[in-house]
Amino acid sequence: MNENIISHEELAMTAPTIKISARNVDVHYDKTHAIRGVSAEIPSNSVTAFIGPSGCGKSTFLRCLNRMNDTIKNCQVSGDIMLDGEDIYDPKVDPVQLRAKVGMVFQKPNPFPKSIYDNVAYGPRIHGLARDKSDLDGIVEQALRRAAIWGEVKDRLSAPGTGLSGGQQQRVCIARAIATAPEVLLMDEPCSALDPIATAQIEELIDELRQNYSVVIVTHSMHQAARISQKTAFFHMGTLVEFGDTKTVFTNPRDPQTESYITGRIG
Amino acid sequence: MIEPNPHKSLFVASAQTKQRATAEKRFHMLGLTAIFIALSMLAILMTTIVAKGSGAFQQSFITLDVALLEAKLDKKGTRNPDNLKKVTTFGYAPLIKAAMEQIVVARGIETDLTSKDMAAIVSKSAAAQMRDRVLNDPRLIGTTTEFKFLANSWIDGYLKGRVTRETIGKNKNISSAQLDFADRLIELGIIEKSFNIQFILGADASDQRPEDAGIGVAIIGSFAMMCVVLLLALPIGVAASIYLEEFAPENRLTDFIEVNVANLAAVPSIVFGILGLAFFINMMHLPQSAPLVGGLVLTLMTLPTIIISTRAALKAVPPSIRSAALGVGASKMQTTIHHVLPLATPGILTGTILGLAQALGETAPLLLIGMIGYVATNMPETVSQGLLSPNSAMPAQIYEWAKRADPAFYERAWGGIIILLIFLVTMNLIAVRLRRRFERRW
Numbered sequence: 248m249n250e251n252i253i254s255h256e257e258l259a260m261t262a263p264t265i266k267i268s269a270r271n272v273d274v275h276y277d278k279t280h281a282i283r284g285v286s287a288e289i290p291s292n293s294v295t296a297f298i299g300p301s302g303c304g305k306s307t308f309l310r311c312l313n314r315m316n317d318t319i320k321n322c323q324v325s326g327d328i329m330l331d332g333e334d335i336y337d338p339k340v341d342p343v344q345l346r347a348k349v350g351m352v353f354q355k356p357n358p359f360p361k362s363i364y365d366n367v368a369y370g371p372r373i374h375g376l377a378r379d380k381s382d383l384d385g386i387v388e389q390a391l392r393r394a395a396i397w398g399e400v401k402d403r404l405s406a407p408g409t410g411l412s413g414g415q416q417q418r419v420c421i422a423r424a425i426a427t428a429p430e431v432l433l434m435d436e437p438c439s440a441l442d443p444i445a446t447a448q449i450e451e452l453i454d455e456l457r458q459n460y461s462v463v464i465v466t467h468s469m470h471q472a473a474r475i476s477q478k479t480a481f482f483h484m485g486t487l488v489e490f491g492d493t494k495t496v497f498t499n500p501r502d503p504q505t506e507s508y509i510t511g512r513i514g
Numbered sequence: 515m516i517e518p519n520p521h522k523s524l525f526v527a528s529a530q531t532k533q534r535a536t537a538e539k540r541f542h543m544l545g546l547t548a549i550f551i552a553l554s555m556l557a558i559l560m561t562t563i564v565a566k567g568s569g570a571f572q573q574s575f576i577t578l579d580v581a582l583l584e585a586k587l588d589k590k591g592t593r594n595p596d597n598l599k600k601v602t603t604f605g606y607a608p609l610i611k612a613a614m615e616q617i618v619v620a621r622g623i624e625t626d627l628t629s630k631d632m633a634a635i636v637s638k639s640a641a642a643q644m645r646d647r648v649l650n651d652p653r654l655i656g657t658t659t660e661f662k663f664l665a666n667s668w669i670d671g672y673l674k675g676r677v678t679r680e681t682i683g684k685n686k687n688i689s690s691a692q693l694d695f696a697d698r699l700i701e702l703g704i705i706e707k708s709f710n711i712q713f714i715l716g717a718d719a720s721d722q723r724p725e726d727a728g729i730g731v732a733i734i735g736s737f738a739m740m741c742v743v744l745l746l747a748l749p750i751g752v753a754a755s756i757y758l759e760e761f762a763p764e765n766r767l768t769d770f771i772e773v774n775v776a777n778l779a780a781v782p783s784i785v786f787g788i789l790g791l792a793f794f795i796n797m798m799h800l801p802q803s804a805p806l807v808g809g810l811v812l813t814l815m816t817l818p819t820i821i822i823s824t825r826a827a828l829k830a831v832p833p834s835i836r837s838a839a840l841g842v843g844a845s846k847m848q849t850t851i852h853h854v855l856p857l858a859t860p861g862i863l864t865g866t867i868l869g870l871a872q873a874l875g876e877t878a879p880l881l882l883i884g885m886i887g888y889v890a891t892n893m894p895e896t897v898s899q900g901l902l903s904p905n906s907a908m909p910a911q912i913y914e915w916a917k918r919a920d921p922a923f924y925e926r927a928w929g930g931i932i933i934l935l936i937f938l939v940t941m942n943l944i945a946v947r948l949r950r951r952f953e954r955r956w
């Protein structure tokens with residue numbers, strides 16, 4: 248697996264196209280200044296990890312990338328965020344169309360109170376991605392397989408998604424997100440409810456996904472960030488303290504704050 | 515400083531534990547007492563209602579063989595329906611007297627009563643009953659036909675124990691000689707109590723014929739109003755709630771609307787009644803006493819209830835479900851219709867049915883728009899008649915009966931309450947069932 252990562256890293260270095268670029272992003276919740284002038288460039292076909300102590304603004308910044316912050320009433324976002332060179336906060340942009348391209352997996356598993364099948368099929372259905380029933384069946388199976396949950400649920404696809412264990416629910420949610428074939432996948436601590444085996448499977452999945460997608464993942468696990476990401480962003484108190492190649496950030500951080508966080512002295 | 519606890523056995527309750535246990539026991543007893551009081555109140559209410567109202571479902575009938583004389587009913591003998599209709603109920607009344615005289619002779623009953631007094635124990639509805647039957651089937655003219663007439667309310671009361679020889683005193687409606695006569699007829703099986711379906715299906719009757727009054731027409735009136743309320747209040751209420759809860763921006767205007775909806779729910783129903791009178795009847799010239807107007811008034815009254823319960827149901831849907839749907843690229847509308855609304859359905863249905871039940875029991879606003887009991891005398895034959903021709907509603911009919919002097923009507927008021935309660939309980943059961951069916955855990 249190690250070799251694998253290196254080869255992809257080389258691939259990323261040879262083709263460093265920018266998928267998302269953020270410039271001077273500020274986010275306010277009423278009086279809380281949650282994100283302070285963050286600029287970052289997220290490359291395509293790679294995994295970017297957001298790390299930092301609790302409350303530093305990782306989730307907030309992640310939600311800016313698919314405009315989920317729009318649904319939070321007192322949240323104010325300013326600055327530019329471009330997806331493939333297009334401003335996603337442009338008034339002409341329909342956030343619904345954006346979110347079909349930039350999928351999201353939430354920290355707490357949130358399956359719909361419907362069958363497992365309907366959970367995964369929902370996105371393809373509303374976006375008209377399947378030609379017919381068998382096509383949809385194929386999409387659902389593929390998504391569930393890639394989310395490493397197919398074997399556990401293939402015999403009970405019509406059972407309610409809410410009846411699964413927390414970790415299984417989260418993998419169904421991941422399947423639901425990838426079933427709509429997004430270009431970017433945002434994951435907010437997707438493994439916080441998973442056991443080590445499921446975590447390893449998800450990590451494998453993420454590694455696989457980056458061949459086609461850009462993945463942005465928020466994680467509290469330094470090991471996870473080091474294992475699966477090519478780029479790492481360290482947030483602290485709403486600012487982006489350090490952003491660079493994962494290897495560099497973990498072995499040779501520029502900022503002393505980063506170093507103390509990684510070595511476990513703050514956060 | 516926290517001192518280390520000296521060792522104490524768990525088997526010996528400390529003073530504080532004892533105190534706590536007593537407090538808990540006291541609270542327990544208090545709760546049980548409260549529940550006991552509530553249940554006994556309910557039991558008293560129920561037994562009273564059943565005891566007083568069950569009589570209305572039983573009625574005394576007099577079975578008579580009546581000679582339908584051609585000389586009285588069809589002098590020309592042509593059986594021409596137009597001619598038959600010219601004979602009014604006055605033309606039929608003497609036939610009852612004759613039937614009574616005939617029975618006295620045939621059964622050897624000793625009585626000093628005149629034939630008029632004998633016939634008086636039959637309900638005043640009897641002549642109309644004969645006339646209807648003859649007009650329906652003119653071949654009966656010239657035959658002797660058996661009729662099951664209602665006994666008048668005093669005789670009925672005598673059979674039910676409400677009227678006794680002591681209580682009638684100088685009552686000019688009934689004499690003890692008539693009661694003696696009735697006793698003989700009871701012995702002979704001519705007067706009998708039996709189940710009276712007409713009370714459930716029939717129309718209200720005038721002051722002189724309590725035995726003939728039924729709540730059926732008022733049930734139809736209530737039903738028509740409930741249809742109007744359901745068809746208007748449910749879609750409007752749900753649409754308004756969805757807009758307010760999911761789409762409306764948070765500003766002064768929506769705050770203002772919210773406060774006013776809450777206030778509307780607390781407005782006394784009679785205010786809606788007078789509003790209906792002024793707006794629907796005086797300004798829009800809708801017919802008076804019409805269930806359509808009643809339904810509109812009750813819609814206004816029910817809307818706030820439905821809006822409040824629907825909004826509560828929508829609020830109770832976890833936000834994570836909305837994020838999940840938005841996160842896979844569903845629009846706000848899709849999120850609401852595919853996910854939020856289905857989860858809120860049980861709450862919406864419960865609120866709606868409770869609102870309907872409240873509307874079903876409402877009396878005051880209906881009195882203001884003329885849906886008073888005594889207008890419920892004709893069974894509507896078409897849907898538009900059901901909506902537009904004058905009618906009453908169950909509670910207004912009950913109020914009307916309770917208001918009348920004759921104790922026979924009082925019994926019917928209680929009987930009406932039984933029917934109303936059966937409807938309300940049924941609606942609540944439906945609400946519970948629907949809630950169970952649509953309930954999904956998340």
Ligand SMILES: Nc1ncnc2c1ncn2[C@@H]1O[C@H](COP(=O)(O)OP(=O)(O)OP(=O)(O)O)[C@@H](O)[C@H]1O
Nearest residue numbers: 276279281299300301302303304305306307308319
């Ligand atoms: N809906 C909200 N309303 C008001 N303040 C918020 C809201 N969401 C987040 N905040 C504030 O914004 C700041 C950043 O929060 P955020 O959730 O982005 O942190 P985080 O880095 O994801 O933390 P964690 O690792 O614990 O998930 C915090 O100070 C938080 O209190």
Ligand SMILES: [Mg+2]
Nearest residue numbers: 305306307435
């Ligand atoms: Mg977070």
